[in-house]
Amino acid sequence: MQTLKIGTAKGPGENPHEFLFITPDDNGHCKIGEFVYYILEDVEGQRAVLGRIVQRAPVRLFPDSFMASPDVRPQEVASAIGYADDQSELFEVSVAVMGYFDPGLGAFVNPRALPRSGAVIYLTPSDMLAEVLSKRKLHQAGSAHVGSLLSRRAGEVPVVLDVNELASTHLSIIAGTGAGKSYLAGVTIEELMKPYNKGCVLVVDPHGEYDTLMDMQNDDQFVDGQYRPRVRVYKPNQVKVRMSTLTIDDLRYLMPTLGERMEAILTDAFNRMKRAKRDQYEDHWTLTDLYNAIDDVGQEKSDQGIDYGSSIQGLRWRLQRRFEHNETFHPTQHLDLNQLFRPGQCTVLQLNEVDQQDQQVVVATLLRRLLRARMDTERGKASEGDESHLPYPVFVLVEEAHHFAPASADVISSGVLKQILSEGRKFGVGVGLISQRPGKLDADVLSQCMTHFIMRIVNPIDQNSIASAVESVGRDLLDELPALTKGQVVIAGSALNTPVISQTRARHTRHGGTSVDAVAEWDSFFRGEDERQRDSGVVEFRASRNKVFRTEN
């Protein structure tokens, strides 16, 4: 193990678990987020106590007047008056103590003993970091290699997450537009689908940008013996929700403009229809069954001398308009859970042509069915061959999560998402939420995720939302968020032993979420338009007009 002395302990820091050290930082090692250690000697012997640099402030700098001319280096001026050492700056660095790593516990233990004044502070060697930062070893079963430590050379200290923690205690990926969140999500999915993980993953893809994950099927890196991951992409027109999986709340949500009377009729009719079906030991119902139940309600009211005729007609018309020509809601077809979820299979649900309200209902019904299936399977209520028999844990990644659990409104998918986040762990349902607007994402939802990938966030409202909802990330790392560049990510939470700033590794598959090259497309359109106009004779007019213009000048 190579050790590098980088400073000398000064004394305690601002907080009880912090200390200060002084360093000239000749080699630029003392970056925020970098790891250092000191030797603690006690009755149990010598132990390396690790800490993370949280702040750095200059304590000795050149006078401002030495910088009066950009042509003259302040070192030259200092040298001219007798300060010959080229190294002049001194920094006071604040370190938050993480503790010594206990291999038995697999965690850091804070010894509650800060270094003595004058103690030597060392830069933590990369091999030591690789050993203690991650819970899993690289390429081991249950590991997800998402990048490497940003403060070290690329690939020197791999950041390896614990897939079990990731998949059971939920994940959030938070980043501003263009920071690389879809790319990172792609990397995470790739890791879940590696031969040593064989993940069972569903991606809710409202923008249709995850179909490039199909590349995994033909990439040797994902193949091991008999194993080759399967990627199923459901196009928007293949995403079906069977009408009978909708609840009365779903129906109300899909028809928000219903008046009070229509809503009452609908609820009454729906309940009657469900009761009748239950009596016949049937679970499935169709729109015709609902119409019949509505007519029955109308007839009953009419027999009582109450005229609901216009409301009945209005309700039927609204149901017709909402569902009869809608490709998503279908009388019989829906997504079979056993086809959506299989170990070694990544299913991409493209919702890019589906109305946002319908997307929310699709996600709500699917997650509801998924949770019910897992609960029934775990409790022994569903057996092999049943539609709701799902005998393995699953992981669902939801893009644009703020659409499905927004902070400002209660949408139909919020409830089931919150239920999964609070109870899913027991039943093996993990959720990954991806959002570019954490400020618009329900704070409860965000705080229930135990592992966080946080990328560049500039908006102060979003930063505050993260600070209040994410406990595992310190203020020092949150302060870094606006300064992160593309692909750099703060990873914190239960899937790692301590928060780190990581550089996302390169994807094996193509990235589907790239921005549009507007200029190239304009140019391409312009060239095509020229040809079209030339064919139609318009271009001659334009050319002659330009000629006149030039002549006049």
Place this chain on the structure above:
Amino acid sequence: MLIGTIVKSNSHISYMCRVFGKLESAELPPPSAYSFGTFVTLEQVDGEGISLVGVIRDTFLINPQIDSLGPRLSSDRDLSVFSPDFLNEKGVLVDILVVGWLEGSEPHHGIPALSAQVGTRVETMRDAEVHSFHATQEQKFFAGYLPQLMARNDATVFSLLLTILDRLEPEFPDQSGVIGLLRNNLAWKSRVVPAG
């Protein structure tokens, strides 16, 4: 050029030199030889090749007659005949601030370990010697005594340093940026700040 001898010290680095008068030197030093800001050497002080280097930072005129308003036996015109010693008591003292020393020809800036003695001879430095005293081995400008002088609470020091830098700037054309920057900082502190 020899200009005089040390007659008194005010501190380890501040010496009074009496400029040679008539009959004391074959060549009488002209006033330009002991002007403000002139670099001088104080001859070897230990016999091992060490000379102190100083700069003239003040001038005092001595005239015993100024305090003697009583009757005179001789008129001013006859003093050279009847009291020639009296005329020799008039003279010029210059205050020399030591800024370094030469060990052989190797310059050192700062406070020397050794001091000058009463009677130590003071000689002006030639331009080449001044240049050599302020040049590093790489022929870069060096004025290590500058912080030491600036730390003195003395109104004349800033002017003295400005005079020195003005004189040295043409000597080190490659270093004019550094010298100019130091000069401007001094000018700011000594001229702009007090007036503000």
